[in-house]
Amino acid sequence: xxxRRLAWAAAFVAALFVxxxxxxxxxxxxxxxxxxxxxxxxQMRALVDRPVPxxxxxxxxxxxxxxxxxxxxxxxxxxxxxxxxxRLHVKISTSTMxxxxxxxxxxxxxxxENRNRxxxxxxxxxxxxxxxxxxxxxxxxxxxxxxxxxISVDYRMPxxxxxxxxxxxxxxxxxxxxxxxxxxxxxxxxxxAGGALTLEMVLRAKQLGLPLPGAIAxxxxxxxxxxxxxxxxxxxxxxxxxxxxxxxxxPGAQFYANGHDLRDPLLSxxxxxxxxxxxxxxxxGTRDLLLSNTVRxxxxxxxxxxxxxxxxxxxxxxxxxxxxxxAPETRxxxxxxxxxxxRHLSN
Amino acid sequence: xxxRRLAWAAAFVAALFVxxxxxxxxxxxxxxxxxxxxxxxxQMRALVDRPVPxxxxxxxxxxxxxxxxxxxxxxxxxxxxxxxxxRLHVKISTSTMxxxxxxxxxxxxxxxENRNRxxxxxxxxxxxxxxxxxxxxxxxxxxxxxxxxxISVDYRMPxxxxxxxxxxxxxxxxxxxxxxxxxxxxxxxxxxAGGALTLEMVLRAKQLGLPLPGAIAxxxxxxxxxxxxxxxxxxxxxxxxxxxxxxxxxPGAQFYANGHDLRDPLLSxxxxxxxxxxxxxxxxGTRDLLLSNTVRxxxxxxxxxxxxxxxxxxxxxxxxxxxxxxAPETRxxxxxxxxxxxRHLSN
Numbered sequence: 294x295x296x297r298r299l300a301w302a303a304a305f306v307a308a309l310f311v312x313x314x315x316x317x318x319x320x321x322x323x324x325x326x327x328x329x330x331x332x333x334x335x336q337m338r339a340l341v342d343r344p345v346p347x348x349x350x351x352x353x354x355x356x357x358x359x360x361x362x363x364x365x366x367x368x369x370x371x372x373x374x375x376x377x378x379x380r381l382h383v384k385i386s387t388s389t390m391x392x393x394x395x396x397x398x399x400x401x402x403x404x405x406e407n408r409n410r411x412x413x414x415x416x417x418x419x420x421x422x423x424x425x426x427x428x429x430x431x432x433x434x435x436x437x438x439x440x441x442x443x444i445s446v447d448y449r450m451p452x453x454x455x456x457x458x459x460x461x462x463x464x465x466x467x468x469x470x471x472x473x474x475x476x477x478x479x480x481x482x483x484x485x486a487g488g489a490l491t492l493e494m495v496l497r498a499k500q501l502g503l504p505l506p507g508a509i510a511x512x513x514x515x516x517x518x519x520x521x522x523x524x525x526x527x528x529x530x531x532x533x534x535x536x537x538x539x540x541x542x543x544p545g546a547q548f549y550a551n552g553h554d555l556r557d558p559l560l561s562x563x564x565x566x567x568x569x570x571x572x573x574x575x576x577x578g579t580r581d582l583l584l585s586n587t588v589r590x591x592x593x594x595x596x597x598x599x600x601x602x603x604x605x606x607x608x609x610x611x612x613x614x615x616x617x618x619x620a621p622e623t624r625x626x627x628x629x630x631x632x633x634x635x636r637h638l639s640n
Numbered sequence: 641x642x643x644r645r646l647a648w649a650a651a652f653v654a655a656l657f658v659x660x661x662x663x664x665x666x667x668x669x670x671x672x673x674x675x676x677x678x679x680x681x682x683q684m685r686a687l688v689d690r691p692v693p694x695x696x697x698x699x700x701x702x703x704x705x706x707x708x709x710x711x712x713x714x715x716x717x718x719x720x721x722x723x724x725x726x727r728l729h730v731k732i733s734t735s736t737m738x739x740x741x742x743x744x745x746x747x748x749x750x751x752x753e754n755r756n757r758x759x760x761x762x763x764x765x766x767x768x769x770x771x772x773x774x775x776x777x778x779x780x781x782x783x784x785x786x787x788x789x790x791i792s793v794d795y796r797m798p799x800x801x802x803x804x805x806x807x808x809x810x811x812x813x814x815x816x817x818x819x820x821x822x823x824x825x826x827x828x829x830x831x832x833a834g835g836a837l838t839l840e841m842v843l844r845a846k847q848l849g850l851p852l853p854g855a856i857a858x859x860x861x862x863x864x865x866x867x868x869x870x871x872x873x874x875x876x877x878x879x880x881x882x883x884x885x886x887x888x889x890x891p892g893a894q895f896y897a898n899g900h901d902l903r904d905p906l907l908s909x910x911x912x913x914x915x916x917x918x919x920x921x922x923x924x925g926t927r928d929l930l931l932s933n934t935v936r937x938x939x940x941x942x943x944x945x946x947x948x949x950x951x952x953x954x955x956x957x958x959x960x961x962x963x964x965x966x967a968p969e970t971r972x973x974x975x976x977x978x979x980x981x982x983r984h985l986s987n
Binding site: 319323325329331342344521522523524526527529531579580584585589591592595596602604605608625 | 671676677678691868870873876877880927931932950955
């Protein structure tokens with residue numbers, strides 16, 4: 294056991310070094326211990342206390358390596374989705390809408406007030422992973438805890454198809470759904486890349502002159518691929534999911550962008566025009582690497598006069614709120630989103 | 641100039657030391673540079689880039705030292721308030737309500753819809769500083785940008801009077817105001833200790849069977865004096881206002897508590913029963929040492945079925961949103977609070 298005072302002294306000296314290297318005009322945060330947060334459910338505490346994965350910054354460099362990562366993610370997602378569907382009594386079937394693969398997610402009972410409503414879900418995964426049956430995880434939570442019929446879009450990803458293929462697929466599903474439902478009866482939601490695609494879908498629908506959904510729920514959206522967002526620095530190595538910008542998520546998004554300008558609002562929606570957006574509820578956690586980009590989107594929506602609600606969960610890292618359906622925090626998130634949709638969608 | 645790679649290598653070694661000292665079951669965040677955040681106004685960038693004050697952890701140890709600190713704070717607050725009142729065209733006069741000193745804060749024009757409304761403001765300062773004319777700073781912002789008549793309570797502080805004197809003074813003013821205004825025409829607000837006192841005032845009014853205000857705005861409340869709150873660890877030395885729990889704020893609150901149990905909801909309101917609370921809007925920043933305790937209160941309010949809105953500002957430290965009335969972020973905060981009150985108060 295190393296002496297605690299000696300360790301902190303070493304940390305202080307290191308901070309001086311980094312401070313010097315960083316330059317006089319740059320601030321530095323010293324090393325600190327992260328005790329287990331107290332005010333969490335045991336399930337979330339277990340997730341929050343996981344160490345940062347040692348290989349977090351080993352990301353695929355070739356198309357073949359990305360494809361292998363995609364297959365591995367697909368397999369683990371399928372296992373999770375199967376277990377969760379059984380626990381939540383949700384039925385999932387596969388079909389296509391306008392040629393796009395979708396999962397139809399039905400709870401045991403659709404609530405009476407939701408009989409004429411449809412939710413469209415867009416999955417997470419940095420634009421390159423998270424496809425296949427595992428895509429339905431967040432869809433199941435809102436379907437089950439909110440009594441909603443949900444369609445989850447299994448959008449195309451690189452290397453099969455690049456920007457704007459994923460967005461095109463979401464728009465195609467939206468146009469197909471408009472043949473059966475009024476736009477005011479429908480909401481769009483998703484987390485991370487799915488949160489970004491939710492915002493991008495509304496921006497694109499505005500461009501195309503399509504009607505907009507009655508509400509949206511962009512969770513911890515990858516809203517800025519240009520590196521702006523203070524929590525990329527403050528929560529680096531504190532978030533144990535994305536870990537840092539050296540992780541695989543930004544390279545994944547760049548793989549999807551395929552050379553396209555990352556500042557395009559259809560890739561970094563925080564730079565889009567939010568005027569006329571539907572009511573939005575946003576979710577993040579205090580340890581989330583995308584905490585800043587979630588609150589930046591929230592503020593921009595409010596400045597554009599949009600009704601926008603924000604919920605931030607104690608100590609949670611990026612999108613950790615969809616990882617364990619047995620945790621009360623997860624149920625809170627799903628119920629808040631469902632209640633928000635209920636308040637804003639027509640019957 | 642020290643080599644950057646060498647500096648980070650030293651930081652890494654230090655992290656290993658601390659990791660060892662912390663024990664195998666505790667996570668550690670390494671040293672990191674904090675580049676100047678991009679998405680801020682120049683005014684806020686200047687505040688955010690201020691270095692951590694070197695004497696942040698030198699806090700008074702004796703009653704005399706506390707009294708000296710209080711006088712110094714009073715003098716600097718008076719200067720700030722005088723300048724701000726001139727810029728914002730706000731008129732301030734002193735009077736008493738039920739024996740409690742208050743400041744009457746009047747904007748150039750009270751908005752027509754606010755003619756029968758009154759806001760009660762409770763100032764910040766860790767329960768020991770921030771009194772006198774400087775108490776009116778946040779009151780002026782909401783008075784000026786929202787067109788409201790505001791009463792700011794210059795509550796008693798130690799060493800003149802200890803817990804629950806401050807709370808008693810707020811309750812006295814509330815009872816006096818009830819002689820002229822309906823409770824639904826009034827809101828209570830404040831930041832930091834003032835945010836805690838806002839929550840404590842509602843808890844106490846519930847205990848006493850008094851009517852509750854129509855809305856509240858507890859900004860970054862000191863809602864938990866027991867040390868719980870993950871951002872005490874994650875934002876330590878990143879927040880350049882409170883800096884860390886080694887700063888003077890917790891000892892200040894303990895000086896006020898005067899030996900009373902810190903877990904009492906009238907000192908740590910996050911442990912109170914929020915059922916029946918009026919609609920609330922909460923404000924914090926991503927670098928705030930009290931980020932966690934603000935979002936914990938928000939979640940607890942929501943779980944109690946209370947309409948509660950949260951706004952989190954990019955990169956701001958504790959209560960930095962009331963420091964510069966010329967910054968657009970400050971105006972956003974004041975306008976959001978004013979709009980929230982307008983939506984929830986009767987005329």
